[in-house]
Amino acid sequence: MSDALLDVTNLTVRLPVGTELRPVLRDVSLRLEAGESLGLVGESGSGKSMTARAIDRLLPAGAEVAGTVTFDGSNVATLSGSALRRYRQQVAMVFQDPRAHVNPVRRVGDFLTEALRLNLGVAAEGARRQAVDMLDQVGIDHPDRRMRQYPHELSGGMLQRVMIASALLTKPRLLLADEPTTALDVTTQAEVMAILDELRHQFGLAMIFITHDLELAAAVCDRTAVMYAGQIVELRESERLHDDPLHPYTAALAAARPDIARTAERLLAIPGRPLSAFEAPSDECAFASRCPFVADICRSGLPPLDRIDSGASRCFRAHELRGRLSAVRS
Amino acid sequence: MTTPVLQVDGLRKEFGDLVAVDDVSFAVPAAGSLAIVGESGSGKTTIARMIVGLERPTAGTIAACGDDRSRPARSARDRRRRGRDVQIVFQDPYTSLDPRQCAHDAIDEILRLHHDLAASRRRDRVAELVDLVGLDDRQARALPGALSGGQRQRVAIARALAAEPRVLILDESVAALDVSIQAQVLNLLADIRDQTDVSYVLISHDLAVVRQLTEETIVLRHGRVVERGRTTDVLDDPQDEYTKLLRASVPHPGWKPTRRHIAELRKEATEA
Numbered sequence: 001m002s003d004a005l006l007d008v009t010n011l012t013v014r015l016p017v018g019t020e021l022r023p024v025l026r027d028v029s030l031r032l033e034a035g036e037s038l039g040l041v042g043e044s045g046s047g048k049s050m051t052a053r054a055i056d057r058l059l060p061a062g063a064e065v066a067g068t069v070t071f072d073g074s075n076v077a078t079l080s081g082s083a084l085r086r087y088r089q090q091v092a093m094v095f096q097d098p099r100a101h102v103n104p105v106r107r108v109g110d111f112l113t114e115a116l117r118l119n120l121g122v123a124a125e126g127a128r129r130q131a132v133d134m135l136d137q138v139g140i141d142h143p144d145r146r147m148r149q150y151p152h153e154l155s156g157g158m159l160q161r162v163m164i165a166s167a168l169l170t171k172p173r174l175l176l177a178d179e180p181t182t183a184l185d186v187t188t189q190a191e192v193m194a195i196l197d198e199l200r201h202q203f204g205l206a207m208i209f210i211t212h213d214l215e216l217a218a219a220v221c222d223r224t225a226v227m228y229a230g231q232i233v234e235l236r237e238s239e240r241l242h243d244d245p246l247h248p249y250t251a252a253l254a255a256a257r258p259d260i261a262r263t264a265e266r267l268l269a270i271p272g273r274p275l276s277a278f279e280a281p282s283d284e285c286a287f288a289s290r291c292p293f294v295a296d297i298c299r300s301g302l303p304p305l306d307r308i309d310s311g312a313s314r315c316f317r318a319h320e321l322r323g324r325l326s327a328v329r330s
Numbered sequence: 331m332t333t334p335v336l337q338v339d340g341l342r343k344e345f346g347d348l349v350a351v352d353d354v355s356f357a358v359p360a361a362g363s364l365a366i367v368g369e370s371g372s373g374k375t376t377i378a379r380m381i382v383g384l385e386r387p388t389a390g391t392i393a394a395c396g397d398d399r400s401r402p403a404r405s406a407r408d409r410r411r412r413g414r415d416v417q418i419v420f421q422d423p424y425t426s427l428d429p430r431q432c433a434h435d436a437i438d439e440i441l442r443l444h445h446d447l448a449a450s451r452r453r454d455r456v457a458e459l460v461d462l463v464g465l466d467d468r469q470a471r472a473l474p475g476a477l478s479g480g481q482r483q484r485v486a487i488a489r490a491l492a493a494e495p496r497v498l499i500l501d502e503s504v505a506a507l508d509v510s511i512q513a514q515v516l517n518l519l520a521d522i523r524d525q526t527d528v529s530y531v532l533i534s535h536d537l538a539v540v541r542q543l544t545e546e547t548i549v550l551r552h553g554r555v556v557e558r559g560r561t562t563d564v565l566d567d568p569q570d571e572y573t574k575l576l577r578a579s580v581p582h583p584g585w586k587p588t589r590r591h592i593a594e595l596r597k598e599a600t601e602a
Contacts, residue, residue, distance in 0.1 A: 191592050
């Protein structure tokens with residue numbers, strides 16, 4: 001199975017909390033072809049950011065990892081030294097809060113050219129030209145002037161574009177975007193989403209886009225993986241998620257979100273609160289305690305992630321409930 | 331036409347050379363609900379802060395329950411009365427609660443401050459409020475650190491309601507919550523409105539939340555009101571170019587933003 005760009009197989013991660021190891025990811029598997037985009041959608045504690053961190057080898061110290069992450073045929077866990085550096089050039093990351101990931105006392109230009117000069121050995125003038133060109137591509141006016149400015153002189157939306165430019169400059173093959181627009185205003189979000197989508201296609205880049213918003217993911221992702229309590233519960237083409245969901249949680253998540261085009265008497269709230277992976281029972285479906293379709297079988301064991309059509313669902317009753325889930329909404 | 335519980339006229343706030351709020355007027359009737367919509371820098375939070383007395387207006391008047399609040403309170407008694415009229419729930423339930431005080435004590439403190447109740451009656455009232463926001467007794471006795479974000483926001487709402495305010499200001503109060511929890515809190519706020527005649531002023535950038543909770547909307551841009559009307563009208567048929575841009579920027583099924591489209595809308599909004 002070496003044809004996929006990224007192949008995550010049975011990834012389970014546990015992190016030390018006090019004296020115990022707590023699971024944050026449970027048996028996560030996903031594949032990404034070159035140039036393909038995948039949305040990772042879930043609420044807090046679902047494991048979506050941890051999945052990206054595990055892929056980029058950015059897990060906290062003491063993390064216990066089982067399962068494999070394979071990138072372009074090589075096992076990521078075994079990389080070290082220059083091989084790991086090369087890997088990180090090919091896998092770029094964009095985070096939610098750009099201000100937390102940029103050195104506030106260095107100019108935008110220095111920040112953008114650093115990786116080019118140090119890691120790729122590009123000469124100063126060449127690196128500057130590439131950076132100016134990339135700033136132009138992410139829609140920043142007067143890129144020459146911006147290169148000389150400090151991060152605090154730029155708005156949040158502008159700085160996030162700088163981060164995207166920085167991520168694209170080393171010509172990565174996979175972009176991990178972790179809630180890159182959550183801190184931005186709606187109109188800026190729309191622009192940044194458009195920029196990500198257009199440049200991703202232009203550079204033939206694969207992307208994992210992490211968000212809590214199903215519809216945001218659908219706008220830029222071919223497929224979407226919905227996560228709950230450290231597991232993938234549904235994997236599906238984004239455009240079908242809304243009308244033909246395969247897991248009750250996906251349907252419930254879509255129904256709980258207020259609709260801009262329609263006022264509901266009351267929203268269809270999901271009772272209880274989202275479980276973190278370490279709170280989830282190990283011998284029954286993690287969503288059973290909140291699921292409107294719960295039956296005896298749901299408590300009989302951990303449901304496997306079964307293929308259905310071109311997607312997959314971690315629900316014992318998925319076949320039986322097919323077509324009834326989206327009706328929950330109206 | 332009854333007297334509005336909250337009336338704002340010609341409100342203006344300058345910070346040095348910057349005009350943060352420019353000639354903003356609106357009125358909220360009893361049991362009414364108004365959304366103040368805008369992006370960062372639109373002045374929406376500054377308006378909320380002026381209403382609750384955290385900022386002093388440069389010009390204009392704010393009248394809540396017939397009382398002029400554009401000048402500072404003259405006495406502790408005066409200030410307390412203002413607190414009783416208008417309460418606010420902030421965005422971040424992690425910083426708006428005292429980490430050493432459980433929900434029960436936080437609510438009890440407000441009741442002592444604002445209402446002259448016997449101890450037994452106060453106990454009942456705390457239990458009522460805790461129940462109203464859907465917390466159980468164990469959660470009401472827990473410190474904020476042991477509660478989830480949604481539970482903390484319920485505590486903040488219960489505490490605000492303890493004063494029995496006529497107006498509740500919700501400053502992005504559901505923005506930081508997970509989708510499934512946000513739905514619970516929005517339903518709770520709708521229930522409370524059905525059961526009391528409290529008025530809501532919702533400060534939000536989220537148009538879907540605005541639709542769910544409010545009847546009237548004003549849209550702010552650079553401190554000025556660019557559009558106002560019934561929420562459903564403003565969202566379904568926006569007239570102002572900037573409102574159109576906001577509306578088009580909201581993700582929905584089939585949404586596919588392109589740079590060209592957003593740029594065109596932004597240009598229209600800027601030239602208008």
